[in-house]
Every structure is written in structure tokens, then in C-alpha cells.
Amino acid sequence: MAGGVFVGYDFNRYLGVQADYDYIANVNYTTGGSSVTGAQSSINANQQILDLGVIGHLPFGLFADSLSGLSIFGKLAMGYTTTSFDGGTMVSSGSAGLNTVQVPSNASSFVPVVGIGAEYGWSSVGVRAEYDYIGNTVVTNNSQTLMNVNDGLALLSVFYHF
Numbered sequence: 001m002a003g004g005v006f007v008g009y010d011f012n013r014y015l016g017v018q019a020d021y022d023y024i025a026n027v028n029y030t031t032g033g034s035s036v037t038g039a040q041s042s043i044n045a046n047q048q049i050l051d052l053g054v055i056g057h058l059p060f061g062l063f064a065d066s067l068s069g070l071s072i073f074g075k076l077a078m079g080y081t082t083t084s085f086d087g088g089t090m091v092s093s094g095s096a097g098l099n100t101v102q103v104p105s106n107a108s109s110f111v112p113v114v115g116i117g118a119e120y121g122w123s124s125v126g127v128r129a130e131y132d133y134i135g136n137t138v139v140t141n142n143s144q145t146l147m148n149v150n151d152g153l154a155l156l157s158v159f160y161h162f
Contacts, residue, residue: 002022029045048083053113055073084106101142111150118130126161136150
């Protein structure tokens with residue numbers, strides 16, 4: 001399950017800025033079993049993303065008056081993500097052979113956020129459908145990389161223009 005809120009300001013019909021907060025709850029990661037130890041792990045995670053970026057609109061009203069409420073948009077942002085893990089271990093291979101590594105309680109990093117979507121508005125109210133790609137957060141323990149966490153979010157939103 002995911003949810004979020006966004007606020008923004010349009011400088012004109014084509015360009016604006018937007019800040020987003022997204023919360024992704026109860027994502028379950030399962031690691032494959034080790035052929036040597038048979039160990040398999042299931043890790044539960046919650047993720048929060050806060051980003052700020054530029055949004056560009058292409059209003060279809062430029063092409064036909066009957067499409068004046070419809071536009072497509074693209075977003076390029078920089079975000080900060082925090083992922084909290086509910087325990088778990090992973091099997092990793094190193095110079096000493098296979099060993100079990102504890103997953104840290106959280107991981108955070110700055111990530112790129114890229115989005116694309118379409119919106120339709122009536123007066124000051126509208127609906128928006130978009131897809132956002134949220135870049136990699138590297139999860140480490142004692143300088144050993146355990147996994148990379150990245151997300152693709154499909155969002156359906158309702159918005160209000162002031």
C-alpha cells in the first residue's frame with residue numbers, strides 16, 4: 001500500500017515546482033535460498049520519500065479547445081528516502097565463505113525521482129495519473145552491500161488548484 005501528498009506552484013501553463021511526500025507500507029522482500037546453507041530470508045520494510053523538483057506540462061488546449069482540461073507532464077526531482085526494516089538476515093559470500101549478515105534497522109539516501117503522467121482538470125479540481133521511478137537506496141552493513149532498494153509507483157490522485 002502506498003499513499004502520499006503533493007504541493008506545488010505553477011509559474012505558467014508549462015512550468016512549475018512540486019514537493020511530494022510518499023509512504024510505502026509493508027513491502028516484503030524475500031531472498032533466494034543458499035545452495036550451501038539452505039538459508040532463506042523474508043524482510044518486511046516501510047519506506048518514506050520526500051522530494052522536490054521541476055514539473056513541465058504540455059496542455060492539450062494548445063491543439064484543440066475541446067481538450068483544454070487535459071495535459072501530460074514530466075517531473076524531474078531530487079528526493080530523500082528512508083527505509084525501515086523489520087529485522088531479518090541475509091546470506092552473503094565473502095573472503096571467509098558464506099556467512100549470515102543482519103539487515104540494518106534502516107537505510108537512507110538521496111535519490112533521483114523521475115515521473116510522467118496525465119491530468120484532467122475542471123475549473124480548480126482535477127484528477128491525475130502518474131508513474132514515478134525512485135532511484136536506488138543502497139542497504140549496507142559494516143560496509144558490505146546487502147541489496148539495492150528502488151521503487152516504481154503508479155499513483156492516482158485528486159488535486160485542487162488555489
